[in-house]
Amino acid sequence: MIKVTLVKSANGILKNQKANLEAMGLHKIGNSRTFVDDACVRGKIAKVSHLVKVEEA
Template identity: 45%
Template structure:
């Protein structure tokens, strides 16, 4: 398991359901192609799983 995850928003949330929009915002992503680094834990993995079609994830 990696120490941190690099998460990038690659698809717009315009057509997404409100719960998915809230999850993307909770991950700290506001604009398209922006990247955040978050700790690799169960909570983060769960949020990524909900919006996996909108984000790109790399282990660092």
């Protein structure tokens, strides 16, 4: 399991990056979600790696 936290604002980012944040349920700075560590989630994180912090949960 991995914990993903939004640490930077989503203002001014590309549409596909915004869509990835929405799909992961990250709306406001400080929001966190826990996911199963698989390729799909890792791909989404890679697209927005400059906006999120990833930790082992």
